[in-house]
Amino acid sequence: MTQLGIDVSEHNGGIDWKKVSEEGIRFAIIRAGYGSAYLDSRFYENVNGAHEAGLKLGVYHFGYARTEGELDVEKDFLLSILKDCGLTPNLLPIGVFWDVEEDSYRGRTFPSSCVIHRMCRRFCEAVAVKGYRSGIYSSASWLQSYIRAAEFGGHTLWAAQWWKECTVKEAGIWQFTDHLEVAGQIFDGNRILEKTDGDE
Numbered sequence: 032m033t034q035l036g037i038d039v040s041e042h043n044g045g046i047d048w049k050k051v052s053e054e055g056i057r058f059a060i061i062r063a064g065y066g067s068a069y070l071d072s073r074f075y076e077n078v079n080g081a082h083e084a085g086l087k088l089g090v091y092h093f094g095y096a097r098t099e100g101e102l103d104v105e106k107d108f109l110l111s112i113l114k115d116c117g118l119t120p121n122l123l124p125i126g127v128f129w130d131v132e133e134d135s136y137r138g139r140t141f142p143s144s145c146v147i148h149r150m151c152r153r154f155c156e157a158v159a160v161k162g163y164r165s166g167i168y169s170s171a172s173w174l175q176s177y178i179r180a181a182e183f184g185g186h187t188l189w190a191a192q193w194w195k196e197c198t199v200k201e202a203g204i205w206q207f208t209d210h211l212e213v214a215g216q217i218f219d220g221n222r223i224l225e226k227t228d229g230d231e
Contacts, residue, residue: 034058036125036204037211037218038091041073048080050214058087058125060189060204060221063112065093067104075116082122089125090118091168091189094135094150097142102150105129106157119162125204125223126164126187129154132173144177151178155186168206171199189221197224 036058039046051059059081064070071077081088092109096102106129113119113127131151136142142150151167158165166187167178174180180188180201190202197205203224211220 034087034223036060036086036221036223037213038062038206038221039073039077039218041071043073043216043218045073046077046080046216047214048077048084048086051081052084052086054213056086056213058089058221058223060089060091060125060128062130063090063092063109066095067101067108070112074112078116078118087124088118089123089128091128091130093130094154096150097136097140098146099150099153102153103157106154110158110161113163120164123163126166126189127158128166128168128187128189130168131178132169132191147177148179148182151183155183159186166203171197171202174199174202 034057035055037056038060040062061074061077062071063074092105094105096105131147155165164187166189168189169178171190171192174188174190180199183201187203188199188201189204190197190199191206193208204221205224206219206221208220211218
């Protein structure tokens with residue numbers, strides 16, 4: 032059966048992870064931060080709570096980078112956070128993701144599709160070298176156009192498509208709704224579409 036999960040950030044407030052687990056959630060993808068230096072204020076709390084509740088973990092970082100140099104700064108910041116809190120690859124079976132989407136560039140110069148594609152590949156390859164399952168989160172339309180999903184074999188694509196099905200055939204995780212009620216709170220809902228190291 033397809034595993035059901037949620038993704039969370041400080042915007043979700045405090046979470047009763049025990050209740051979340053009791054209601055059938057099997058994994059959580061937790062925001063580490065965004066940009067070059069912002070640490071999500073509830074990252075450590077969410078990681079500890081989800082881990083103690085027995086959920087499989089993944090982490091994502093919301094990207095603002097417009098160049099490969101800026102991407103390296105964000106990637107190094109994220110890896111430093113993972114190292115600081117002891118999140119080794121075996122503790123993150125769902126993966127480590129760079130979140131890139133149109134909102135990343137709102138009000139700023141928009142990179143070309145070639146630059147976005149290269150940054151996504153650079154992130155995945157650099158994170159994979161450290162032993163993590165690496166991947167990209169974006170909308171289905173961006174994954175199929177700017178990011179070029181077909182060229183990301185070996186990495187996990189996490190597609191946001193709030194519809195009856197996921198049309199990105201290369202996607203390994205599908206964010207199917209932004210309105211999943213769990214333990215009295217509303218979360219983004221996700222499903223595993225491929226077998227990962229975290230699957231039973």
